[in-house]
Amino acid sequence: MAEATRSDGRLPVIILGGFLGAGKSTWLRHQLHEGRFAGYHLLVNEAAETPVDNLLLSGARKISVLAGGCACCAGLPDLLATLRALCDAASGKEAGRIAGILLETSGLADPGRIAAAMAEDPVLSRRLVLDQTLVLVDSLHGVQQLTAEDLARAQIEAADELILTKPAAADPVTLARLALSLSVLNPGAMLSAAEQGVAVPLPEPVPGLAPLDLPALGRSEPILPYRLDVGRDGGWVALSTWLSALLHARGDDIVRIKGVVRTPAGRLLLQSVRRVVQSPEILPDDDEALAGPAPEEGVIVLIGRGMDAERLALSWRRFGT
Missing domain, CATH: 3.40.50.300 (P-loop containing nucleotide triphosphate hydrolases)
Structure with a gap:
């Protein structure tokens, strides 16, 4: 390098x-x-x-x-x-x-x-x-x-x-x-x-193991980001429950979730890949300690296929209120 x-x-x-x-x-x-x-x-x-x-x-x-x-x-x-x-x-x-x-x-x-x-x-x-x-x-x-x-x-x-x-x-x-x-x-x-x-270390080779059979792929629906405003007032229990239900129902379509939300423990960096939710990371309250622009609290980004932004927002409003 x-x-x-x-x-x-x-x-x-x-x-x-x-x-x-x-x-x-x-x-x-x-x-x-x-x-x-x-x-x-x-x-x-x-x-x-x-x-x-x-x-x-x-x-x-x-x-x-x-x-x-x-x-x-x-x-x-x-x-x-x-x-x-x-x-x-x-x-x-x-x-x-x-x-x-x-x-x-x-x-x-x-x-x-x-x-x-x-x-x-x-x-x-x-x-x-x-x-x-x-x-x-x-x-x-x-x-x-x-x-x-x-x-x-x-x-x-x-x-x-x-x-x-x-x-x-x-x-x-x-x-x-x-x-x-x-x-x-x-x-x-x-x-x-x-x-x-x-x-x-890399994984040990397995004798006789064949590589993946990768078929030709046709056109697929594009993967797009969707912004969802979940509010800055806390509501961590409701949000985590709603996200768990969403991933259970649409985990094959939602490739990534990330955002910053306010909780009783402080500002949390929330991330998931497919249905695997990573352990939330507590961010400092001082924006000067962070790199780049300050985080937009209360907003999460869902990246995936076949989602409707209005339906997502409506689902969250009904659940979170």
Whole structure:
């Protein structure tokens, strides 16, 4: 990993990708804690208009948030404009202070499309160099994603390094088959594993185990973010009960939930992947201790397929009042 100034003066760019809920922010937080990517300017992209992932990255030297559009499509113009501005800053007042740029993509982004857009831009192609594309793969949901999501396959095929996350909770044989399948999909990529950002050994090969049989996929309904205002008045018991019922009924359609809510214990960062709800994390009340824009309390973002924003809001109002 090149983290020193290049002799040609171009800024190295690292793309961090992976499907929704793969654990990109968790992995990156640990790397920052360990001193990796020192001097890098972090760009955090979120498809939803309410940014959350930046709250985990307080160890960053400098961070910018690109919210409200995926960086490989709707948010691409903003991304390119931000990259040009960082190039200008690195040649001006920030000269010698920016070691590189790390882009944490939205879980809906195709890193290959971002890399192509950078290479085709007449300014960025001269000022930046793509150093590495890291793609995280969720050990718990990777098999389902590979068999059902073209995007998950495209992310893996674009990677220089694939990192299996959450391996401790995965079935060993399923994990071994996933690792084998990743090596078949992208034989040129380095393969590693990490638990909460800490490197761990890869799963042991299973003799006679075959990779996944990955069928051709047709068009599917798009995955979209939905914003839901649940209020700032607490109501944690009602909210947690309602979310549990929602995930039980629609867990196959809801890929990701995240948001910040006020509870008697303080501000909680709430996150889930499919039906797996992560332990809520207490955030400091001082916004200055957080990275990027202050969180929008009382708002959660649901990312999935086939949901109706009005029906979600109506369901919550009926349950929460």
